[in-house]
Amino acid sequence: xxxxxxxxxxxxxxxxxxxxxxxxxxxxxxxxxxxxxxxxxxxxxxxxxxxxxxxxxxxx
Numbered sequence: 066x067x068x069x070x071x072x073x074x075x076x077x078x079x080x081x082x083x084x085x086x087x088x089x090x091x092x093x094x095x096x097x098x099x100x101x102x103x104x105x106x107x108x109x110x111x112x113x114x115x116x117x118x119x120x121x122x123x124x125x
Contacts, residue, residue, distance in 0.1 A: 067093040 069085040071078045074096025082094045 067091045069093070071095065
């Protein structure tokens with residue numbers, strides 16, 4: 066069971082998913098792109114910098 070479902074993996078969707086997860090919610094994130102986050106040329110830039118830090122902290 067999920068507390069939040071986010072549709073869209075753009076900056077707003079990623080920030081919504083990250084914020085919910087940081088608040089202890091179980092989040093399901095749908096994104097249409099086939100590339101992995103680490104392969105995305107914009108990964109780790111701008112608002113997604115926080116995502117990069119969180120993934121690094123968890124060994125991803």
